[in-house]
Amino acid sequence: DQQVKQNSPSLSVQEGRISILNCDYTNSMFDYFLWYKKYPAEGPTFLISISSIKDKNEDGRFTVFLNKSAKHLSLHIVPSQPGDSAVYFCAASGGTGNQFYFGTGTSLTVIP
Amino acid sequence: EAGVAQSPRYKIIEKRQSVAFWCNPISGHATLYWYQQILGQGPKLLIQFQNNGVVDDSQLPKDRFSAERLKGVDSTLKIQPAKLEDSAVYLCASSLVKVSTDTQYFGPGTRLTVL
Numbered sequence: 493d494q495q496v497k498q499n500s501p502s503l504s505v506q507e508g509r510i511s512i513l514n515c516d517y518t519n520s521m522f523d524y525f526l527w528y529k530k531y532p533a534e535g536p537t538f539l540i541s542i543s544s545i546k547d548k549n550e551d552g553r554f555t556v557f558l559n560k561s562a563k564h565l566s567l568h569i570v571p572s573q574p575g576d577s578a579v580y581f582c583a584a585s586g587g588t589g590n591q592f593y594f595g596t597g598t599s600l601t602v603i604p
Numbered sequence: 605e606a607g608v609a610q611s612p613r614y615k616i617i618e619k620r621q622s623v624a625f626w627c628n629p630i631s632g633h634a635t636l637y638w639y640q641q642i643l644g645q646g647p648k649l650l651i652q653f654q655n656n657g658v659v660d661d662s663q664l665p666k667d668r669f670s671a672e673r674l675k676g677v678d679s680t681l682k683i684q685p686a687k688l689e690d691s692a693v694y695l696c697a698s699s700l701v702k703v704s705t706d707t708q709y710f711g712p713g714t715r716l717t718v719l
Contacts, residue, residue: 496646498646526707528710533712534712534713535608535695535697535710535711535712535713536647536695536710537709537710538707538708538709541707581646581647583646591649591652591660592649592708593646594646594647594648595646596644596645596646597646
């Protein structure tokens with residue numbers, strides 16, 4: 493049972509434009525969400541997080557938006573750069589345990 | 605600060621053979637995680653340690669998988685015997701403490717191919 497879903501396996505954007513990566517979850521007990529970035533042959537690296545008490549968190553070019561009623565979060569990258577090309581995973585935790593549930597990832601390609 | 609170290613980086617074995625993976629977490633990190641990432645999927649937690657005690661192993665196939673973290677530092681994950689469906693990247697991660705908001709730092713992973 494996939495509790496965290498990323499329905500777009502891939503996304504291509506032009507350099508300088510906005511990249512929007514989406515993530516949906518089904519468990520209403522989730523209260524903490526993260527985005528990880530993964531380059532080939534490397535482990536995922538933490539990018540940005542958001543708690544359910546907020547609806548937006550910003551860090552430089554990266555902003556995460558949380559819509560609790562829709563059980564949806566999104567990651568905005570503005571402006572997109574070729575170095576942002578990677579696989580992005582969203583993850584969620586909360587409820588009875590502390591484990592993170594990961595989505596299947598979205599492969600972002602930023603075209604120079 | 606050194607990151608999470610894992611070895612080997614790649615391993616190819618035949619089904620029914622045994623294999624072991626090693627992880628050295630970031631110094632001082634109390635919590636250690638082993639994840640399995642099958643191609644096209646997100647990482648799935650197999651086992652979580654807090655120091656040298658198991659916190660969560662509910663998704664570990666205990667008939668063939670085992671893990672230990674002696675002395676609360678390094679950890680090994682073993683598969684015996686391996687099956688074709690065990691082909692995956694095995695990721696180790698560590699965090700400073702065991703709270704849901706604590707950042708997990710991942711190692712580069714071990715890519716296992718079972719033939």
